[in-house]
Amino acid sequence: MKVGYARVSTIDQELGGQVDALTAAGCERVFSEKVSGTSTAGRDKLQEAMDFVRKGDALVVTRVDRLARSIGDLQQLVGTLRAKKVDLLATEQPVDTSTAAGKCFLDMLGVFAEFETNLRRERQTEGIERAKARGVYKGRKPSIDADRVRELHGQGMGATAIAKQLGIGRASVYRVLA
Structure with a gap:
């Protein structure tokens, strides 16, 4: 078959x-x-x-x-x-x-x-580097509001609660606070 x-x-x-x-x-x-x-x-x-x-x-x-x-x-x-x-x-x-x-x-x-x-990967990387040099490429927009994480932490909120409120992972909270 x-x-x-x-x-x-x-x-x-x-x-x-x-x-x-x-x-x-x-x-x-x-x-x-x-x-x-x-x-x-x-x-x-x-x-x-x-x-x-x-x-x-x-x-x-x-x-x-x-x-x-x-x-x-x-x-x-x-x-x-x-x-x-x-x-x-x-x-x-x-x-x-x-x-x-x-x-x-x-x-x-x-x-x-x-x-x-x-080759395709190399060309893509080169294109991104050229765009960054010209200030055109900004990359992906941050999905985590670092200021908000710090603000909630400053109010005494723990990492788990911050993560839950903002819909992000606890590891992300710890990265921002490090």
């Missing part, structure tokens, strides 16, 4: 093209989700697909980066599939883990997917 897995990173992106390609490739069941691919953590539909596949099945993706963006995650997923005797196929790339060439190409694609993620 061919089992498909489709993923996009943001709510604004559409899964339709991937789902159509997987269905056209003969997938009888397709799991899909809108979640970042930088980690396998929190990807419930991926876990469902991994649990669903059985010996002799093939997990099909359109591209390897839909499955994993780090070589470590990719190798872990492929190891799990291999242990279950499930092949991995990609519709848009020559990936077929039932062949030596397909396995080799998969590893190369995994390296490039991780490289792309790292």
